Amino acid sequence: MKTGPSDLWKRINETNLSRESLGDLSSFKSDKANFKIALWNPATNGMRYLKFLIYNLAADLGPADLERLRRTRNRSFGRPLTVRVAGQDICLDYLQAALETGFLEKHGAPLAGADIVEVGAGYGRTAHTILSNHDARSYTIIDLDNCLDLSRRYLSRVLDRRRFSRLRFKRAEDSASWSKRRYDLALNIDSFAEMDPATVRVYLGFIRRSCAWFYAKNPVGKYSDPSLESAPQPAAHRVARRMGLLRRVIDVHDQAAVAAETGRFLSAYRPKGWTVAGHGWARPWSFYWQALFRKEAR
Numbered sequence: 001m002k003t004g005p006s007d008l009w010k011r012i013n014e015t016n017l018s019r020e021s022l023g024d025l026s027s028f029k030s031d032k033a034n035f036k037i038a039l040w041n042p043a044t045n046g047m048r049y050l051k052f053l054i055y056n057l058a059a060d061l062g063p064a065d066l067e068r069l070r071r072t073r074n075r076s077f078g079r080p081l082t083v084r085v086a087g088q089d090i091c092l093d094y095l096q097a098a099l100e101t102g103f104l105e106k107h108g109a110p111l112a113g114a115d116i117v118e119v120g121a122g123y124g125r126t127a128h129t130i131l132s133n134h135d136a137r138s139y140t141i142i143d144l145d146n147c148l149d150l151s152r153r154y155l156s157r158v159l160d161r162r163r164f165s166r167l168r169f170k171r172a173e174d175s176a177s178w179s180k181r182r183y184d185l186a187l188n189i190d191s192f193a194e195m196d197p198a199t200v201r202v203y204l205g206f207i208r209r210s211c212a213w214f215y216a217k218n219p220v221g222k223y224s225d226p227s228l229e230s231a232p233q234p235a236a237h238r239v240a241r242r243m244g245l246l247r248r249v250i251d252v253h254d255q256a257a258v259a260a261e262t263g264r265f266l267s268a269y270r271p272k273g274w275t276v277a278g279h280g281w282a283r284p285w286s287f288y289w290q291a292l293f294r295k296e297a298r
Contacts, residue, residue, distance in 0.1 A: 001179075003172045003203070005144050006196040008239045012036055017146045025153060028123070029078035029093070037122040037147065038093050042081065051083050054092050057284055058085035061098070068098040072132040074158035078123075092284075097129035099283060100189065100217065100290070104130075107278035107292045109213050113137050114184035117211065119172075119203050120191030124151035131163045140168040142178055179206050186211040190288075192269075193218045193244035200245055208271035208295075216269040217282045217290040218244070220261035223252040245269075252287035265289045 005013060015021075016036035028034055035041040042050040061069075066086050069075070072094060076082075080091035104111060111134035121127055121141040131139055141151055152169050159167075170178040186207045192200045207214050222241050241247060245268040251257045266276060270293050279291035 001175050001202055002196070002199055003175050004199075005172075006194065006199060006243055008194055008243050009144060011239065013144065013146050017150070019146065019149075022146065022150055025078060025150075025157070027079045028150075029080040029091070033150070034078075034093075034123065038125065039081075047081070050081060050092070053284060054081070054090065054095065055083040055085065057092070057095055058083060058090045061085070061090075061095070065098045065102055068101055068129065068133050069094060072097070072129045075128075077158050078154070093125045094129065096283075097125045100126060100215075101129050101133060103278070103280075103290060104185075104215060104292065108294075109215060109277075109292055110184040111136060115182070116140070116185045116187065117142065117178070117181075117183040118187040118189075119143075120147070120188060120194075121151050122147065122189075122191075124155045126187065126189060127151070127167065128155060128158055131159060131166065136166060138166050138168060140170055140178060140181075140183070142170045142172055144172055175202075175206075179210065181210065183211045185213045185215065187215045189215075189217045191218075192216070193246065194240075195243060197243075197245055204269070204271060208274070212295050213277070214269070214271065214274070214293045215290070216293070217288060218265070218269070219246065219285075219287050220258055220265045220289050221246050221248045221250040221252075221287060223287065224249050225252070250287065255286070258287050258289075261287075262289055266291055269293070271295070 016032045021033055069088055069090060075094050076089060082089040082091045114136050115138045116136050117140040118127060119142045121143055127139050130136060148169050148171060155167060156164055246264060250261060266279060269291060270276060274293045274295050277292040277294045282288040282290040
């Protein structure tokens with residue numbers, strides 16, 4: 001059963017997420033590590049536009065979203081790029097985590113008292129948000145070594161001892177340590193599109209067998225936009241386009257083109273025999289979709 005790193009992630013682990021680059025976490029949210037796992041490098045598009053984006057999104061948050069953020073303490077650790085709205089410093093990472101948690105709540109996903117597993121957690125912002133807002137029984141993170149080390153160190157700094165004790169950190173390669181357990185809810189946010197297709201299918205098989213609900217948030221396809229590339233990297237782009245289950249190149253700035261791919265997204269990620277509990281656009285990225293799937297009762 002293959003669950004090791006793809007060629008794309010081998011490259012990332014040697015560059016943006018090398019152990020040397022993760023030596024000091026004091027400002028990693030504003031550095032190349034986080035620009036690879038959670039936030040695109042704003043130097044490409046301009047810090048001004050990134051902050052305008054965050055501000056506009058944050059200004060539209062409802063009371064429940066703002067309350068989720070308020071409960072998620074220590075979000076300022078790592079010096080994130082923030083704006084101030086409704087008396088809170090808000091970054092794009094946690095803004096998305098609040099929206100993801102709201103989507104799960106809206107569509108009835110089990111959270112309180114649940115055993116949750118997340119495949120590919122980045123530095124752990126979704127785990128931090130869910131554990132700060134819901135009394136989950138356990139939260140298992142399955143990841144590659146460098147990211148696992150990052151999320152363990154980060155979450156130990158931002159969560160209190162009681163919540164941190166509910167976390168389980170499992171190496172992706174050690175499938176025997178996580179594949180035989182049962183979970184109420186599985187999560188995958190923006191990493192299945194970066195894995196070898198065979199690896200994604202292994203994880204989807206595990207989710208179908210071992211989980212009752214599944215939340216997926218990923219791109220509906222690939223893109224090619226020369227206007228965004230100041231220094232093209234053809235080799236890296238070729239590797240990226242081979243990753244994931246949805247590899248069709250689309251115009252990600254065309255709403256109709258994105259909408260036309262949502263059926264393929266649901267088909268690709270819906271485990272056989274499961275139902276769609278809810279789905280929709282995953283703000284702010286134009287070509288990201290999210291869906292919550294539920295196993296049929298037998």
